Amino acid sequence: MAASILAVDDSASMRQMVAFTLKGAGYDVVEAADGVEALNIAKSRSVNLVITDVNMPNMDGISLIKELRTLPSYKFTPLLMLTTESGADKKQQGKAAGATGWIVKPFNPDQLLNTVKKVLS
Secondary structure (H helix, E strand, O other): OOOEEEEEOOOHHHHHHHHHHHHHOOOEEEEEOOHHHHHHHHHHOOOOEEEEOOOOOOOOHHHHHHHHHOOHHHOOOOEEEEEOOOOHHHHHHHHHHOOOEEEEOOOOHHHHHHHHHHHHO
16 A cells, blocks of 8 residues: 655645655655645544645644644654755754654655655655
8 A cells, every 4th residue: 555645835836746756656645735734634634754845824834743743643754844945943943843854945856755765664
């Protein structure tokens, strides 16, 4: 059974690119447009990995990761940031929130797939 991945980004085109890349590699992808929608999805079903943007309306990615880490079923789930933010301060905030890794946009599909494979193994 394919691993399921929750892709969270307020940009529909970015979600489509991430989903296209992941689905092409055989993953089951669920999409959310912001942290609130992602949190609701995460509470209603189980996913093996969450990939989230940082800057989004309603709930940003760092707040989403903090909320997910409070849920027993997401305590050890890999949570990746995929964002244009590359500053050390933001990365530190992400790490402190519980992010597993950080990928800077624009992403290279091979890099994304290699990172996903690594955190899911």
